[in-house]
Amino acid sequence: MREKLVIAFAVIGAILLAYNLYNIFLVLPDEVAQGYMYRIIYFHVPAAIVGMLGYFVAMTLSVLYLAGGDLRHDSLAASIVEVSVVFSLVNIVTGSIWARVQWGIWWTWDYRLTSALVCVLIFSGYLMLRRAIDEPTQRARLSAALTIFGCVDVVIVWKSIEWFRNNHPGPVLSIRTGGGKMDPAMEHTLLLNMLAILLVGVALVLVRSWQESTAREIDSLRRTAHV
Amino acid sequence: MNLLTQAFAVARKDLAIELRTKESLNAAGSFAIVILLIFSFAFDSFADEMNEFGGGLLWLVFAFAGALVFNRGFARELPNECLDTLLASPLSAAALVLGKAFANFVTLLVVEFVSMLVFGIFYSVDWSSQAGGIALVFALTTWGVSILGAVFGALTVNLRLRELMLPVIIYPLMMPILIAAIELTDAVLQHHSVGSQIQWVRVLVASDIVFTALAWALADTILVT
Amino acid sequence: MDARNFTFMFYGFLAAWLIVLVYVVSLARRGARLSKELEDVKHLVATTHKN
Numbered sequence: 001m002r003e004k005l006v007i008a009f010a011v012i013g014a015i016l017l018a019y020n021l022y023n024i025f026l027v028l029p030d031e032v033a034q035g036y037m038y039r040i041i042y043f044h045v046p047a048a049i050v051g052m053l054g055y056f057v058a059m060t061l062s063v064l065y066l067a068g069g070d071l072r073h074d075s076l077a078a079s080i081v082e083v084s085v086v087f088s089l090v091n092i093v094t095g096s097i098w099a100r101v102q103w104g105i106w107w108t109w110d111y112r113l114t115s116a117l118v119c120v121l122i123f124s125g126y127l128m129l130r131r132a133i134d135e136p137t138q139r140a141r142l143s144a145a146l147t148i149f150g151c152v153d154v155v156i157v158w159k160s161i162e163w164f165r166n167n168h169p170g171p172v173l174s175i176r177t178g179g180g181k182m183d184p185a186m187e188h189t190l191l192l193n194m195l196a197i198l199l200v201g202v203a204l205v206l207v208r209s210w211q212e213s214t215a216r217e218i219d220s221l222r223r224t225a226h227v
Numbered sequence: 228m229n230l231l232t233q234a235f236a237v238a239r240k241d242l243a244i245e246l247r248t249k250e251s252l253n254a255a256g257s258f259a260i261v262i263l264l265i266f267s268f269a270f271d272s273f274a275d276e277m278n279e280f281g282g283g284l285l286w287l288v289f290a291f292a293g294a295l296v297f298n299r300g301f302a303r304e305l306p307n308e309c310l311d312t313l314l315a316s317p318l319s320a321a322a323l324v325l326g327k328a329f330a331n332f333v334t335l336l337v338v339e340f341v342s343m344l345v346f347g348i349f350y351s352v353d354w355s356s357q358a359g360g361i362a363l364v365f366a367l368t369t370w371g372v373s374i375l376g377a378v379f380g381a382l383t384v385n386l387r388l389r390e391l392m393l394p395v396i397i398y399p400l401m402m403p404i405l406i407a408a409i410e411l412t413d414a415v416l417q418h419h420s421v422g423s424q425i426q427w428v429r430v431l432v433a434s435d436i437v438f439t440a441l442a443w444a445l446a447d448t449i450l451v452t
Numbered sequence: 453m454d455a456r457n458f459t460f461m462f463y464g465f466l467a468a469w470l471i472v473l474v475y476v477v478s479l480a481r482r483g484a485r486l487s488k489e490l491e492d493v494k495h496l497v498a499t500t501h502k503n
Contacts, residue, residue: 037457040464047468066448086475090468097464101457114402121399128395132386142382145445149378149400152437156403200472207479214486218493225497 006206013199020193028186037101040094045173046194048091048116050201052154054084055123059151062144071216074140077147078130079208081123083201088120103167110167111160119157122150136216230322237318237326242333244303251299251334255292259342262288267349277350282412285346286405289339290372294394296334297376300327301384310384320446328370328377328442335369352416360421361412367431368408371438372401378442381449407431 024042031038061077064070095113096106107113126146133139161170172181173190182190245251266284270277304310313323347354354361379397383389407427414424421428 035457037461037464040461043465043468083475086471090471093467093471094464097460097467101460114406118399118402122396125392125396125399129386129392132388132392138385141448141451145378145382145449146396148445149375149438149441152441153400153403204476204479207483211479211483211486214490218486218490221490221493221497225493225500 002206002210006203006210009199009203009206013196013203016192016196016199020189020196023189024193028189031186034102037098040098042190042193043197044091044094044098045190046197047087047094049194050197051084051087051091052119052158053198054080054087054201055119055147055151055154058084059147062147065140066144069137071136071140072213074136074143075212075216076205076209078127078143079205079212081126081147082208083204085120085123085127086204087197087201088116088123092116092120099167108167111164112157112166112168115153115157115160119150119153122146122153126150136219230319230325233318233322234325234329237323238329238333241300241303241327241330245330245334250303251296252337254299255295255334255338256341258295259288259292259338260345262291263342263345263349277352278416278418279413281346281350281352281416282409282414285342285412286368286409288342289335289369290398290401290405292338292342293331293335293372293376294397296331296338297373297380297397298390298393300331300377300380302380302389305384314450320450321443323450324377324381324442324446325374325439327380328374331373331376331380332369335373336365339365339369356418357415357421361415363428364408364411364415364421364431367428367435368404371404371431371435374435374438374442375400375404378438378445378449381446403430404434407434 020042024039028039030036058077058080061073061080065073065077092113095116099108100106126143129146130139130143133142161168171177172187174180174182174187263284266288270280270284301310304313314320343354346352375397379393379400383392383396386392407430410427411421411424411431415421
């Protein structure tokens with residue numbers, strides 16, 4: 001059942017990605033000021049949004065674990081954080097390459113860039129913390145606490161382009177600005193690619209959480225065999 | 228006994244131990260002064276240039292020295308099962324964390340005060356011209372990092388790689404607070420008033436409130452018998 | 453300018469796909485290792501019970 005779900009999400013995500021790539025490269029025109037380079041936005045922004053969404057979902061699952069004690073919530077949270085870190089890295093790297101063309105520099109200490117990097121560091125610390133603790137309930141409890149603190153920075157990343165205006169462009173999506181900042185066709189493709197990346201992300205999370213439950217099964221079997 | 232009374236009792240205990248042994252003060256204080264010495268070789272001590280990155284240097288020193296203080300905070304309760312005793316007592320977990328944070332706060336402030344004097348001597352900085360502003364910035368920032376240090380000191384106390392995990396976890400979380408402190412300290416060194424950078428004061432106040440509230444809410448989760 | 457733009461855009465896409473690919477490969481390897489470990493432990497439990 002789980003395998004079928006993974007395949008379904010992966011296949012639908014892949015088809016959507018292929019359709020979007022066709023649109024991105026062959027249908028949509030160049031951007032007026034940036035030319036060809038702007039097309040990186042169709043991966044840069046969705047990766048960022050899916051990553052941040054992932055952190056918030058992981059925080060919710062962490063709170064659910066603290067409330068209910070179900071280790072499956074913790075396993076799912078850990079899987080989601082891991083996949084979100086990957087997407088956040090995609091966001092930072094693509095942003096850096098875009099910045100090299102647009103601003104002439106690979107990096108700057110702009111508030112959004114700084115807080116995004118800090119976010120990756122915090123949740124990488126989360127993954128390191130999990131490896132440092134063997135006992136499952138202690139690991140779940142302490143990871144949950146760290147996720148909740150970490151989400152304070154996710155809020156800063158999200159809001160930084162409204163609170164501080166520096167190098168990074170301000171909000172362009174209609175959902176934040178009310179419209180007018182981005183061409184409707186481009187925005188449509190961006191949102192569609194966000195869906196595609198989300199579907200691929202969900203497939204990866206399902207695979208990872210299966211691995212977490214396998215690891216738990218191995219642990220309990222070892223205890224049965226007194227090994 | 229209410230939360231604050233319990234917290235102050237814990238802080239008083241820790242500070243009494245610290246006054247007697249001076250282990251954190253000596254370690255963090257010496258470390259801070261050595262780093263400042265190394266910085267004075269690394270960077271020329273022309274006062275004008277110092278105004279631009281002096282804040283960053285200082286807070287770098289305090290962040291590193293702080294890690295030494297935070298590590299000791301809960302680690303000193305491990306021998307003789309003192310931590311288990313504290314957790315089994317009527318003391319609430321939130322009071323324990325807050326008390327440790329108060330103790331960290333006072334210890335770190337002492338280290339910062341001594342470092343500021345040394346920094347002032349090496350780089351000819353006159354702190355007295357904006358003493359009030361500087362005091363506010365240092366108090367707000369030190370509380371922010373102290374509460375984080377107490378929470379994550381408690382979280383990492385029983386881990387086998389405690390000395391490594393604590394800095395790895397705590398430094399990224401401290402970033403908003405440190406950045407605000409650096410901006411405000413640089414402003415003071417460049418003879419601007421703290422009021423001209425009020426948005427950073429807001430960041431410090433907001434961070435302090437949020438982290439303290441989260442610490443109070445999650446103390447029971449982190450410290451479990 | 454256009455050629456440079458295109459080159460960097462290509463690098464950007466390559467970087468994005470490469471990061472995800474590296475992760476997928478590491479996930480696959482971890483999955484294979486876990487499956488093998490599960491089989492080994494199941495076999496161990498079976499032999500322990502037999503004895």
